[in-house]
């Protein structure tokens with residue numbers, strides 16, 4: 571059994587979900603020949619470091635004492651195989667995640683992340699740094715939550731030319747548009763309901779305006795289609811102006827309206843989608859269509875967010891790095 575030593579940076583919704591999954595799925599992780607040992611956990615307020623491995627049950631129960639060591643210092647000075655970067659990021663600066671990732675790679679640790687912003691701001695820089703140090707940077711959890719779109723394109727579709735990737739990359743907007751379509755309610759009421767039921771954040775601006783989807787389009791384009799694009803290269807419009815009347819007209823002619831991110835067209839916009847199209851998925855689901863030269867078209871549908879679902883992608887990246 572090989573032990574993987576992890577530093578977890580960011581112990582919020584996703585960090586806690588990951589730790590729960592490490593505990594619950596330790597038999598599955600063990601069956602792949604690995605044991606995960608968490609040697610440090612960092613939050614903005616402080617850190618816990620234990621080279622023998624933190625007691626994860628006690629950590630979740632809040633029974634472990636936090637120290638005041640700063641995140642960058644912990645990343646630099648704690649021996650570990652990988653850093654899991656799970657903090658919220660600033661889309662303009664990539665911080666604090668960008669500095670966490672740079673420090674991890676400079677101190678010879680692989681990086682796995684669910685945080686889009688550092689990749690939006692500094693993808694090439696991070697990739698070059700990883701490659702210079704013979705390390706891996708993996709980010710499956712940044713796009714489509716549980717949907718394994720990056721590993722599918724890189725591994726299962728290796729040898730194919732990826733001609734385009736487009737689809738629904740944001741669960742909040744899909745939830746709102748589905749409500750409008752199925753219940754005939756207007757945008758404001760659907761948004762209010764999405765907030766009430768926890769499908770939209772208190773401030774859903776990035777989701778509604780298409781910026782969250784654009785970040786994912788950028789990551790996929792740079793990672794899988796060899797583009798070198800920044801947010802400013804994308805044409806982005808959101809769903810704020812969709813009316814219930816527009817939705818009714820679409821329906822009358824056999825369509826619905828979805829917010830579609832399209833890597834090839836470098837665009838995020840509401841589009842008419844035929845009712846029988848594979849991208850017509852309801853609720854908060856994500857659906858990603860991959861166009862290839864050899865395999866043709868594939869559509870993957872799944873949950874685009876959630877602590878458990880995101881930990882599926884994080885664990886997959888951790889085990890794939892450890893397996894190599």
Ligand SMILES: NC(=O)c1ccc[n+]([C@@H]2O[C@H](COP(=O)([O-])OP(=O)(O)OC[C@H]3O[C@@H](n4cnc5c(N)ncnc54)[C@H](OP(=O)(O)O)[C@@H]3O)[C@@H](O)[C@H]2O)c1
Nearest residue numbers: 580581582583584613614615641656657658684685875876
């Ligand atoms: N939620 C989802 O379903 C989902 C899905 C896919 C990807 N993501 C992405 O995953 C990341 C984490 O999301 P989340 O929902 O877990 O966020 P969250 O609940 O807000 O938790 C964020 C955590 O990061 C910590 N943090 C902030 N600044 C830090 C710093 N400088 N050093 C160390 N820790 C720091 C916070 O610590 P304090 O509490 O001390 O401030 C908190 O523990 C985000 O980038 C998000 O976009 C989320």
